[in-house]
Amino acid sequence: MTKTITFANFKGGVGKTTASVLFSYLLQKSGKKVLLVDFDPQYNATEILFKTFGVKGKLKTSLFEAIEEQDLSKAVVNITPTLDILPSEIDLAGFPMHLYSLTQDKTKRFYFLDFLLRQIKKNYNYVIIDVPPTISEFTNNAIVASDYIVVIMQTHQQSLKAAAQSYQNMKVLKEYNPAVKLLGVVPYLVDKRGKVDNEVIEEAEELFQHYLFKNCIMKRERIKMFSKNGITDEDMHDIDVLNMYQKVVNEFLERIEAE
Structure with missing residues (x-):
């Protein structure tokens, strides 16, 4: 059965997009069929992948055009035999206004992405959705369409606060999708020698308890290179970072299996 997961945090710059791309990349390498949905008008996930x-050239059909036509299959781009993407462009910024033009009923607006994804998600083991770092029609639609939420929490006080807000927003949206659950909170770009990092981890353990992932992503310069130039596996530094992510992905799969 397909599992749909939104990667979220209401603070920007915490590594959420890079994490969603790397999770997709590693899951497909293990043979899982994955669809990455770049549901952010800034389209950073699309650029990284x-x-x-x-992949070069102009998109035949943008994600927003497919949304307007109510057929997401028209925008799917095949990357590998086990990885597809619904790539974003700047025109996706028109999504909220498009929803308002369809209906004035706020409740119905929450379900539009879920309706569209149901037409294609049976083709995948995992659908991973990357969203903007805001409470918005993007985030609300993604959460209502999801089975799980993964919160990416950089070890800064503001990111911890935003992670808590993301969790609270998910609980509010359970009114529209009672099945959605918090799969966990991933500590991200952690400096184990940093005083603030360790304080934030302690606070997160108290706040999120068993939801806090045991494995985390440590601070590595190579992660910035992945974000800028794409993912590579050409040397020991690449492999070290990918192995670190793989441990988090393994825990991610274990948590889903436990559910």
Whole structure:
């Protein structure tokens, strides 16, 4: 059965998009069929994945155009035999206004992405959704369409606060999707020698308890290079970072299996 997961945090710059791309990349390498949905008008996930696999050229159909036509299959781009993406462009910024033009009923607006994804998600083991770092029609639609939420929490006080807000927003949206659950909170870009980092981890353990992932992503310069140039596995530094992510992905899969 397909599992749909939104990667979220209401603070920008915490590594959420890079995490969603790397999770997709590693899951497909293990043979899982994955669809990455870049549901952010800034389209950073699309850029990272396209750079990783050398995809060039103009999109035949943008995600927003497919949304307008109510057929997401028209925008799917095949990357590998086990990885597809619904790539974003700047025109996706028109999504909220498009929803308002369809209906004035706020409740119905929450379900539009879920309606569209149901037409294609049976083709995948995992659908991973990357969203903007805001409470918005993007985030609300993604959460209502999801089975799980993964919160990416950089070890800064503001990111911890935003992670808590993301969890609270998910609980509010359970009114529209009672099945959605918090799968966990991933500590991200952690400096184990940092005083603030360790304080934030302690606070997060108290706040999120068993939801806090045991494995975390440590601070590595190579992660910034992945974000800028795409994912590579050409040397020991690449492999070290990918192995670190793989441990988090393994815990991610274990948590889903436990559910």
